[in-house]
Amino acid sequence: MERQTWERVDEYFTGQLLGPDPVLDAAQEANALAGLPAIDVSPAQGKLLHLLARTVGARRILEIGTLGGYSTIWLARALPADGELVTCEINPAHAEVARENVARAGLGGVVDVRVGPAIDTLPTLDGPFDLVFIDADKQSNAEYFRHALRLSRPGTMIVVDNVVRGGRVADTYNSDPDVRGTREVAEVIAQEPRVDATVVQTVGSKGYDGFLLALVRQDA
Numbered sequence: 001m002e003r004q005t006w007e008r009v010d011e012y013f014t015g016q017l018l019g020p021d022p023v024l025d026a027a028q029e030a031n032a033l034a035g036l037p038a039i040d041v042s043p044a045q046g047k048l049l050h051l052l053a054r055t056v057g058a059r060r061i062l063e064i065g066t067l068g069g070y071s072t073i074w075l076a077r078a079l080p081a082d083g084e085l086v087t088c089e090i091n092p093a094h095a096e097v098a099r100e101n102v103a104r105a106g107l108g109g110v111v112d113v114r115v116g117p118a119i120d121t122l123p124t125l126d127g128p129f130d131l132v133f134i135d136a137d138k139q140s141n142a143e144y145f146r147h148a149l150r151l152s153r154p155g156t157m158i159v160v161d162n163v164v165r166g167g168r169v170a171d172t173y174n175s176d177p178d179v180r181g182t183r184e185v186a187e188v189i190a191q192e193p194r195v196d197a198t199v200v201q202t203v204g205s206k207g208y209d210g211f212l213l214a215l216v217r218q219d220a
């Protein structure tokens with residue numbers, strides 16, 4: 001199937017099911033103006049994250065990899081007024097754009113952008129979080145997953161983005177560090193009795209990729 005077909009289908013469903021969203025459009029424009037790479041989740045994927053957060057009744061969300069705050073806004077919109085979303089970003093310029101986008105979205109009161117390598121920020125956080133979205137440097141995915149589990153409770157949903165990598169994840173001998181990091185987190189999760197997990201492969205405006213979903217078991 002042609003990539004063009006995925007994009008048309010994505011556009012169709014986004015038009016049908018998401019509707020106009022000037023706040024998120026403004027965030028994407030601000031990201032482009034600031035020169036941020038367009039590696040945020042797509043609108044349909046953002047809505048999926050939002051629905052997952054509502055499904056688990058999230059009151060506290062942890063995000064690893066903020067960029068300009070596009071997925072942050074989708075997730076934070078699922079929170080109650082007294083909820084909290086902590087998001088980790090290594091690049092101060094990205095964090096600044098994210099703070100502005102989040103404030104414009106009226107979510108400044110619930111979103112806390114922590115600047116620095118996530119691997120330094122995560123040990124300073126206290127759980128539990130109800131949903132964790134892992135979307136930063138892929139080489140560190142396994143370490144991020146370990147922290148996510150430490151910061152979880154039974155019923156926490158952990159989502160890892162970009163696990164399919166155009167299909168390269170299935171190449172046993174691929175030496176790309178992002179592929180290796182993705183295979184490593186899959187292996188860690190496969191051996192982890194405290195979670196039940198699966199993968200959803202996705203196509204659309206962001207090409208061919210996928211999400212790994214891990215639910216912390218009630219008896220964990």
Ligand code: SAM
Pocket residue numbers: 039040041064065066067068069070071072088089090091094116117118119135136137
């Ligand atoms: N979640 C965002 C969205 O969908 O709108 C996209 C995040 S983008 C794929 C990855 C982000 O992770 C980038 O902004 C990058 O600067 C950040 N990042 C990369 N390495 C990091 C690290 N070690 N610690 C924290 N953030 C990191």
